[in-house]
Amino acid sequence: MSLDRLYLDLLDEAPVAPPPGGRARLLATAAARRRPAADCVSWARPYAGRVAAMDAVFASATAWDVEIVEGWHLQELLGHLTAKDGLVAAAVGAPVHGPPITDDEAMARTAALHAHERSRSLLETRRSWRDQADALCHALAGADPARVITAGGLRLPVGDQILGRALETWIHTHDTAVSEGLNLPRPTAAELRPMADLCARLLPMTALLSGLDAGDRSVRLTLTGDGGGDWHIPLLPTKRAAGYEGQEVALSIRADAAEYCFVLGGRGAGHEWEAEGDPALAADLRAAAPVLSGP
């Protein structure tokens, strides 16, 4: 590195403005090489950004036949993402790519997409996946993020469904980057914050689904780093999480925002939470947290 620095210092004496028009030419060339994030409503931007990031990892990927996760190689992983994006697309009335949906269930739809993509090239699958994701983004222009819909058996407001797609796309992008030996940067704070908020609000549901009876108690969740924040989370599913305002709690949890999201996404082995308060509740919540993560 020091030699590079020396060489550059030798050459870096005279910046020269390039001919005019270069910026516009660059943006046109760049967009043709890798599509920019889809233009979409602000609450869908974390999803559009994670889709663009997956595309960036794809652009550097070389081991196309290697199993990445769930026994799937890159084409099957993209088929899976297309399948689940398609179920949400159908639920919001957006165009659905691939064969018609026969069963609103993630694994059945994944199998249908795998069968459909098998005879196609990886680059064709990449284009279909990206077209599906961008079509979903564009269709959200007039959508109400608070409207509750069912997609893949999951009943949530449209806004949360899209954040769920962002989270899953991020996690599989991370899986691919790890498999390729690439260093995936964390999302920008603007993208991460809404995903962290979704994961904070999902904590009571993970406890409930794990059969944990936490009673009428609440937790303070402090997520650190860019995109973090401070939440007050009642564990009774009938109550709503909100910003922490000094309430008394049974437990305080502290974790890095990205790592916390990864724990809920089932990629948290080895990430421990700093906990203060009821140690048994802390252990139970940590064990229950990945319950919503599936393929």
Add this chain to the structure above:
Amino acid sequence: MDDHLFHRRVVSGDESALGELYDRFSALLYGLALKVTRDRVAAEDITQEVFATFWERPLGFDPSRGSLRTFLATVAHRRSVDHVRSEERRRVGALAPRLFERPHDLEEGVVAADEVERVREAVVGLPESLRQVIELAYYGGRTYREVAVEIGVPEGTAKSRIRLALRRLAETLNEEAP
């Protein structure tokens, strides 16, 4: 804005981040490419290509390993040198196809090693007082201030010696360069 944030924005497909990077670094890259190639069209193409490649495959850059400025400038420099060499090969090749034949695909590492060797020779050729500051600053990774303390001269003197040494090196390397 720091390199990490630029990198994250580009990975997230934020075109405006690429535009801002162009505004910030295009004159550096174009000036650098122009100096090496002495060809305005080639320099403009190289500048465009460096940014476009960074956009297409942003994970080729790892902010924990160095600054974005150095990364982009290093890629621009390599491409410029490649351009000059292929032009040379083309010219020489027309005159004496067999005499100067070189391996077709020089590995990047080989090119880099060649450059490193040229710089090293130029450094060795410097007068002792200048060689000392360059070796401490670049090979030893010292800051200007640390160099000044180490050789017992005022900070301003260390700075001006380094600047003089860089100018001498630039002259030597430019004489050798095409």
